[in-house]
Amino acid sequence: MGAQTRLDRKRAEKIASLERVAARLFAERGFEATGFEEIAAAMDLRGPSLYHYFSSKEELFLRCIRQSASEVLERLQKITAAGDEPVETLKHLIEDQVYIELRDYPEFVPLFFKIQVPVETLRGEILASRREHAAIFELVVRELLGRRTGPLGSARVQLEIAFGALAYLPEWFRPGGALTVEQIAAQFAETLSRPFVEMARADQRI
């Protein structure tokens, strides 16, 4: 039993490692340009060996997506769950998103916002994750604006501006450059949250 457990754990660890390595490579080179042989080589294996762990390239990619999505979403949901003031929560979300992208999960943006994949089901999975991700931010914005339901109107555009700004971050940020991650996190949180704060204020005044 102990042996069984140990073997299972080792296997699970290997799978996790492989997924991490694969996620990185997929993020760097894209789906089609990343071969099984390459992924395997990064773990000192040969291509066909991966079939002991994943039944196809598609499945491996799917697991990368799901793994990354669940980790990131959980992390953001914890912030939402803290129950701070909506404004503060929104700022924290943005800040944390910056840390996620630049420090903790550098493959997040490539995998979910950049990659082009020729398989419909995979595209669907990616979009679903993106919607979940967006929903977290949207919910806070709705609380902030006091609009539980209905269309967001111009807040929708502001939200998409924020997502765009965040999705573009890894394209230009260079670690060791003039700006630190902390500075960017602060400025992003401030700048991207501000339109919503003003909208809320304008609503109250009326």
Add this chain to the structure above:
Amino acid sequence: MGAQTRLDRKRAEKIASLERVAARLFAERGFEATGFEEIAAAMDLRGPSLYHYFSSKEELFLRCIRQSASEVLERLQKITAAGDEPVETLKHLIEDQVYIELRDYPEFVPLFFKIQVPVETLRGEILASRREHAAIFELVVRELLGRRTGPLGSARVQLEIAFGALAYLPEWFRPGGALTVEQIAAQFAETLSRPFVEMARADQRI
């Protein structure tokens, strides 16, 4: 000679058509997923015929990039050349960029901001075009802020936020939806230019 010229013109037109078609397909499916046969089929040709016009897929892609870049950049530069107030110029640039992306050159963002291409030189070319594009906006911002040279500081971040917002636009905009292109252009121009306006005002006050 006249015949020669006419032939040349016809050939040039065919090349231009091919480049347009190819640019659209590359933009839709990505570099690797777009085959010569496919591109040719869109012009009622067979794959190998393209070799009469382009020496390789790489070259064709390169020309797509260069063609698209030059058209878009020229168009933006005309706005800069009009000599309006910097604030107005910046707003015009943003507005026009929205029209470019959503109405006139829908392949612009995919080609320059989304595509993943496995050839180093092509990546370099794309980045070069992106830098040229960015420089147009940056120059206006510098005029607006009165800083001809030196680092842009936090204005750099604001600029990248604007680029990100613009690059993300085609991902969420749906023609025929709740928002018109004009509305988005207006809101983008307003929202994305505002931080710079405020920075300029703050500078003057001191």
Add this chain to the structure above:
Amino acid sequence: MGAQTRLDRKRAEKIASLERVAARLFAERGFEATGFEEIAAAMDLRGPSLYHYFSSKEELFLRCIRQSASEVLERLQKITAAGDEPVETLKHLIEDQVYIELRDYPEFVPLFFKIQVPVETLRGEILASRREHAAIFELVVRELLGRRTGPLGSARVQLEIAFGALAYLPEWFRPGGALTVEQIAAQFAETLSRPFVEMARADQRI
């Protein structure tokens, strides 16, 4: 136009050649053991070249089946259509079946009675052809016995015995051996038709 036709004809001929070669190889080695490279090599080509003519190994096999089936069935149907006495027709069918198997279409029996193929649709196609083939003989037997419809009873068994005997022929016949094809054809026609003749006679007597 003439050129088009000539090209088409050449292509059609090449396809026909390829199908013949492939049918022979499939018949000799089976479906799985016959590779594209092998088939192509038999025509001085390399494996992938076959994809100019057939979209997959499956399709190539299907065409082999259909081609062989249609040729053989047509040939047998001509005999049926001659309108001889049922007994004579049956004997002719059996004789001709012997010539088909041993002289003209040596791949017929392997392809339709021996090959094991791991694709359901292909198995279905083979069985369908076999049923068509059997139906030709069955019809004549029914005429001979004067039973247009209903179960064949013990004639069914006699028919299957005949099919079995014929399907087994290529397993033991060796050209240049003690027996000529003509002798076998004669003896098969005589022996295999006899039970039906006797059944018919017995029916009449009653």
Add this chain to the structure above:
Amino acid sequence: MGAQTRLDRKRAEKIASLERVAARLFAERGFEATGFEEIAAAMDLRGPSLYHYFSSKEELFLRCIRQSASEVLERLQKITAAGDEPVETLKHLIEDQVYIELRDYPEFVPLFFKIQVPVETLRGEILASRREHAAIFELVVRELLGRRTGPLGSARVQLEIAFGALAYLPEWFRPGGALTVEQIAAQFAETLSRPFVEMARADQRI
């Protein structure tokens, strides 16, 4: 020693089980389409475990062949050994062959008359078994005809017709259909032995 023996027996039993299971699978799917993992799974093992009992897939197949052949041949030889009249013996052989195919060893025909195997030595082994099998029937026929040696002439053809009919039986017999195994056995014995009986009678008359 007792322990050793018991272990040996258990091992021998396991090997026998594996051979039985493998024979069934080989018969159902063919040699190439039957994988080690599949065979092992049928005994709640994993593929590589089979290497404790068989040094290769080839060897396993070989043992299946030999095992099946020896069982069937022994059974038929018992009939021959009973010393009945040649005619009766021949009929018994045919009857029993029907029971073997349809009731007791359904893998016999697939393994020896249908399977296509890409290994020369295995093909040789199969053919050898087939010859042994045929020899049993041939010997009885020779006794029946009173020709101990020399060519069989037209009796050869009749024999091969019988073999063909028997080899084809499993292709069309469906248990639970209109015909019982017993009926088929009777009709086969009668029909297939008759030509020999008549030949013998003709010989005596002269």
Add this chain to the structure above:
DNA sequence: AATGAATGAGTGTTCATTCAT
């Protein structure tokens, strides 16, 4: 100019087999 024919290089995937545990 256009293309049918052909192919080399590469890719995802299967599978019998080996080996350490």
Add this chain to the structure above:
DNA sequence: AATGAATGAACACTCATTCAT
């Protein structure tokens, strides 16, 4: 004895590219 891990060899198939016509 059993197997998880690993792999080499093979295979169907894709695609950019060449070339003769």
